[in-house]
Amino acid sequence: MSVLKNRPLPLVLAVLLMAVSAVAEPGSFLPMGGVQVQAQQEATENAKDEAFYMLNAFWFKEDGGAEKYAEYMAAAGPFVAKHGGKGGDAYIPVAAMIGKFDADLVFFVEWPNDKAFTTFLADPGYQAVSQL
Structure with missing residues (x-):
């Protein structure tokens, strides 16, 4: 990874x-x-003033969930970048070493600090697309 x-x-x-x-x-x-x-x-x-990595794990509905998430990412991505978030490589897990982890997609987003992330969440532009 x-x-x-x-x-x-x-x-x-x-x-x-x-x-x-x-x-x-x-x-x-x-x-x-x-x-x-x-x-x-x-x-x-x-x-709170240090960079952190946010783990994102998704389980998509079979009836278009992955496509809907791609639509969301296209709309939300510019707001992530605007507030300093940096996405990394995305992965499709194929096996769990311990227990059961069957997510469809996982990736990390690096945020410069807590304020950048909370400002992103409160951004009116992001709020408009957050329910996609």
Whole structure:
């Protein structure tokens, strides 16, 4: 996966932990070797001015889901770029090493910082195409 080439493993793990901590109660322990959510939230707060990678995984409906997503990407892509987002290579997973992961498409988007991402989400132009 060229997107992950030369990327440190802790970066990838941080993205996954951020996703997990978003659904857990502050101060609680996750069943992952005692990772404390509060510590992760503090690390996330400290990293708001740092670049981060957002993992995107999609499962498309068979009746035109992939085509609809291509339409969305064509419309939303300029807004991602406008706010500093950079897409990497996209992949179609063929096998999972552990468990079941059967997404139709996966890729990362690099964002320069938290503010760039939230500004992108609030952009009126993006809002107009976000429901495609």
